[in-house]
Amino acid sequence: MWRQTLFWVIVSCILFYMTIPAIVVVMTSFNPGEILSFPPNGFSLRWYEKALTYPDFRGAFRTGLIVALISSTLALVIGTSFAFLVVRYVFPGKNLLEGILSSPLIIPHFTTGFGFLLLGAHLNLNQTLTIIIMTHVVLVLPFVARAVYVSLLNIDPNFERSAANLGASPFMVLSRITVPLIIPGMAGGWLVASILSLTEFSASLYVTASRTQTLPVAMYNYIREYTDPTVAAVSALLIIATMLILMAANHFLGLRKILAIDSH
Amino acid sequence: MNTNNSGHSVDIVEVTKTFANVTAVHKVSLNIRKGEFMTLLGPSGCGKTTLLNMVAGFETQTSGAIRIDGKDISDVPPFMRETGMVFQSYALFPHMNVFDNIAFGLRMRKLPAKEIKAEVERALDMMKLSGMEGRRVRQLSGGQQQRIALARAIVIRPKVLLLDEPLSALDKNLRLQMQVELKELHQKTGLTTIFVTHDQGEALSLSDRVVVMSRGEVQQVSAPIELYTQPANGFVASFIGEINALPKARCQKSGQDFRFEVCPEISLNGRQPARLELKDGQMVHIFIRPEHIEIAGPRHNGANIVKGNVAAHIYQGTHTQTRVNVPGIGLVELRTKGAAAIDQAPLGSEIALSVPLDEAVILPA
Numbered sequence: 001m002w003r004q005t006l007f008w009v010i011v012s013c014i015l016f017y018m019t020i021p022a023i024v025v026v027m028t029s030f031n032p033g034e035i036l037s038f039p040p041n042g043f044s045l046r047w048y049e050k051a052l053t054y055p056d057f058r059g060a061f062r063t064g065l066i067v068a069l070i071s072s073t074l075a076l077v078i079g080t081s082f083a084f085l086v087v088r089y090v091f092p093g094k095n096l097l098e099g100i101l102s103s104p105l106i107i108p109h110f111t112t113g114f115g116f117l118l119l120g121a122h123l124n125l126n127q128t129l130t131i132i133i134m135t136h137v138v139l140v141l142p143f144v145a146r147a148v149y150v151s152l153l154n155i156d157p158n159f160e161r162s163a164a165n166l167g168a169s170p171f172m173v174l175s176r177i178t179v180p181l182i183i184p185g186m187a188g189g190w191l192v193a194s195i196l197s198l199t200e201f202s203a204s205l206y207v208t209a210s211r212t213q214t215l216p217v218a219m220y221n222y223i224r225e226y227t228d229p230t231v232a233a234v235s236a237l238l239i240i241a242t243m244l245i246l247m248a249a250n251h252f253l254g255l256r257k258i259l260a261i262d263s264h
Numbered sequence: 265m266n267t268n269n270s271g272h273s274v275d276i277v278e279v280t281k282t283f284a285n286v287t288a289v290h291k292v293s294l295n296i297r298k299g300e301f302m303t304l305l306g307p308s309g310c311g312k313t314t315l316l317n318m319v320a321g322f323e324t325q326t327s328g329a330i331r332i333d334g335k336d337i338s339d340v341p342p343f344m345r346e347t348g349m350v351f352q353s354y355a356l357f358p359h360m361n362v363f364d365n366i367a368f369g370l371r372m373r374k375l376p377a378k379e380i381k382a383e384v385e386r387a388l389d390m391m392k393l394s395g396m397e398g399r400r401v402r403q404l405s406g407g408q409q410q411r412i413a414l415a416r417a418i419v420i421r422p423k424v425l426l427l428d429e430p431l432s433a434l435d436k437n438l439r440l441q442m443q444v445e446l447k448e449l450h451q452k453t454g455l456t457t458i459f460v461t462h463d464q465g466e467a468l469s470l471s472d473r474v475v476v477m478s479r480g481e482v483q484q485v486s487a488p489i490e491l492y493t494q495p496a497n498g499f500v501a502s503f504i505g506e507i508n509a510l511p512k513a514r515c516q517k518s519g520q521d522f523r524f525e526v527c528p529e530i531s532l533n534g535r536q537p538a539r540l541e542l543k544d545g546q547m548v549h550i551f552i553r554p555e556h557i558e559i560a561g562p563r564h565n566g567a568n569i570v571k572g573n574v575a576a577h578i579y580q581g582t583h584t585q586t587r588v589n590v591p592g593i594g595l596v597e598l599r600t601k602g603a604a605a606i607d608q609a610p611l612g613s614e615i616a617l618s619v620p621l622d623e624a625v626i627l628p629a
Contacts (some may be wrong), residue, residue: 033334114605156353156355158351158353158355159355159357161320161322161342161351161355161359162349162351163357163368164321164322164341164342164343164354165320165342165343165345165347165348165349165417166343166348166368166369166372166417166420167343167344167346167369167372167373167420168343168368168372169343169372170343172343172372173343176368177357180359181359202440211303
């Protein structure tokens with residue numbers, strides 16, 4: 001009993017510590033005053049109205065959404081190919097490829113952004129969506145590749161052998177057995193990539209311009225000029241959006257159980 | 265499933281498979297006749313599964329040929345070999361229901377939907393699975409999964425049915441029941457079948473012929489009874505059933521009389537073994553099954569009697585396995601009906617055993 005109480009106290013402390021920044025921001029967003037201050041001295045939804053109508057944020061959200069959708073989809077295609085290559089084939093330089101694939105975890109985001117800024121200047125691509133998407137693909141690729149890689153490893157090789165044995169050509173094995181079995185992994189990887197892209201800041205700061213800024217960059221620019229709680233309201237909205245996406249992902253994990261893919 | 269006249273022969277000719285620097289299968293040659301139930305038996309790592317995978321096309325032999333109906337299939341990819349395989353793990357597709365699993369091979373053959381439905385229903389009926397079409401495979405018991413895997417393999421009317429330890433994941437009672445069903449299925453379909461197992465009981469009860477393998481090589485190819493009564497070598501003798509291996513003995517031959525000197529104190533009378541021409545003074549290995557040794561009684565006339573102390577009784581219901589420590593030989597196991605031996609020969613007591621060599625296996629040392 002005593003130990004159980006202690007356990008829950010510790011868990012609550014950790015949870016509180018992890019969520020305190022978000023709680024502070026969300027509370028501040030309801031502040032009726034013009035100044036970012038904590039704790040709030042009233043309740044108002046005016047900053048939410050401003051957040052949703054402010055043209056910079058609307059534009060940046062649209063840009064960010066386009067970037068997120070395109071870059072995570074591209075990353076899905078490239079990452080799936082990489083995962084297949086690494087799981088199914090033995091070739092010289094395989095380890096090196098795996099290393100490169102995971103390098104964005106080693107290379108800081110601002111380095112990637114800075115690199116693409118210099119490259120973009122050279123290729124005359126700066127201030128375009130193309131360079132932002134290129135940057136984001138590099139940033140989210142490891143997460144997609146990893147998700148597909150794990151699902152591929154989890155497939156019993158006998159599923160594919162059995163299908164071939166029953167008369168399925170390599171293409172049919174791929175389309176009827178392998179791909180359906182890794183679709184949960186692909187979709188999960190794609191969702192994570194979308195969220196990461198949507199909220200990525202440091203690399204985006206380098207490669208975006210005022211016309212092509214994504215939401216986190218627009219928020220940063222806003223907070224440099226104004227001190228009202230609009231940014232807090234945007235943050236709260238982003239948290240809600242992310243939560244919705246994560247709930248979708250969780251629904252997706254539920255789907256995995258129905259497909260019984262995670263049971264071996 | 266009208267496959268009674270569809271048996272196909274399989275010839276394995278001098279097949280060798282080497283992985284990196286390990287030889288998994290070494291110069292194996294087998295002829296599997298039309299409609300035959302052939303079992304590949306051996307301990308794990310003996311090459312039996314590798315051999316089966318080569319027939320299915322999942323592995324390519326390093327040298328040698330595999331022929332179905334005389335036609336070399338070495339270059340035929342797995343999906344065109346028309347073999348039906350049942351995997352140890354069943355490998356039922358988890359994202360499909362029972363119907364779609366069984367229909368998979370027929371769909372790959374582009375049969376009309378109506379025909380597929382009829383064939384799948386017939387297969388389900390044959391496997392006593394009617395009404396399970398819509399179930400998810402994970403909702404089914406091991407025995408049901410096993411039947412679906414079998415149905416999926418036979419519904420495509422394969423030239424050869426390949427079974428890779430299909431019973432080993434089942435519990436004992438179910439395993440015995442599935443043995444009976446497998447046998448019935450084989451009789452009904454007449455499919456040429458290659459069955460891989462490490463379980464000698466399954467091999468003896470199911471097979472027309474058994475191939476005993478060890479370390480990638482064939483040790484013996486025989487019908488079950490011959491395999492048990494006339495093992496070709498020491499490996500087969502000790503792998504199939506239980507057997508006592510006596511110490512190396514010297515053969516003393518005078519006319520038609522044979523005596524085998526097991527140790528200075530013990531000599532056993534015997535006769536000319538079936539397939540071995542013995543010379544005087546030749547060294548031999550003698551193997552004798554526990555059921556052929558008896559506790560000596562008044563009706564034994566004094567020949568081939570050895571004495572020892574009872575070391576253990578293992579009561580098994582229908583019989584009792586008794587271990588006797590015989591000086592000069594070591595531990596000797598005998599099997600007697602019921603529990604009589606436990607009272608007759610208490611632990612530690614000295615008893616006399618009758619060790620006739622009539623049914624013993626005698627091999628050159």
